[in-house]
Amino acid sequence: MSELLEAISSLSGIIEAQNSRINHLENNIEVIEKKIESNTSETEKLKATIAELKADIRDRDQDMLCNDIEIIHLPETQNENTVHVVLAIAKKLNVRLDERDVVFAERVGYYRPTADKLAPEKPRPLILRLSRRATRDDIIKAARVCRSITTEGMSLPGPAVYFYINERLTNYKRRLFHTTRKIAKEEKWKYVWTRNGKIFIRREQGKARHQVHAENCLTKIFGYDPLASTYDKSNVLNA
Secondary structure, three states: OHHHHHHHHHHHHHHHHHHHHHHHHHHHHHHHHHHHHHHHHHHHHHHHHHHHHHHHHHHHHHHOOOOEEEEEOOOOOOOOOHHHHHHHHHHHOOOOOOHHHEEEEEEOOOOEOOOOOOOOOEOOOEEEEEOOHHHHHHHHHHHHHHOOEEOOOOOOOOOOOEEEEEEOOOHHHHHHHHHHHHHHHHOOOOEEEEEOOEEEEEOOOOOOEEEEOOHHHHHHHHOEOOOOOOEOHHHOOOO
16 A cells, blocks of 8 residues: 555656646747747838838839930931930920920830831830929820820821820839739729829729839739739729
8 A cells, every 4th residue: 555655656746747847848838939929020020121111212213213204106216316306295295395404315225126127116215304393294294184195297207106205113113003004904993193103093083092102002902912823803992
């Protein structure tokens, strides 16, 4: 009987020691979990800070183009005088413009031949920088009022063609704008536009306007991740 009691007592001691170790492990696990949670929180804060810095840099890059205009689909000729072409466009839009208002006007990018080698090469975008922001705004405003502008009467070779005058966007904003337009078209949102380097979208007249700062804004608005291949239409806003 005494041996049984001793065995029980010994076993109780072992169990108590094991319980103590388990409690100690549980405490250690709790400490580790708190550290992981803390690190996760710090990581999220760092990610948010980095995102803000990136956005700030992108905004600053865009601000550097605040006096710029991009003209696309405008026929290009060899040895053209781009400043004279710009002055002709301003005259067509009834906007007063002097050569002294033009900081520079130049074609950008590589020549892009058409499939038909005998046909003229596709015109490169014409980039225009003006000395004053107000002049740039006047040209863009006039272009938006006219909507459809052609080269008729501008003494350019070939038949009259439509060309388009837009704000000049950074590469990032241009890609974001194109992505936004593509998804908006799929979802039948009627309005996508830029103003002062900012991208806006509206489902239809009278509905709320949304600003698209970055790709994650598209996820919030459309339920769409531009980096993924899936598209969750159930989350699209009805705003």
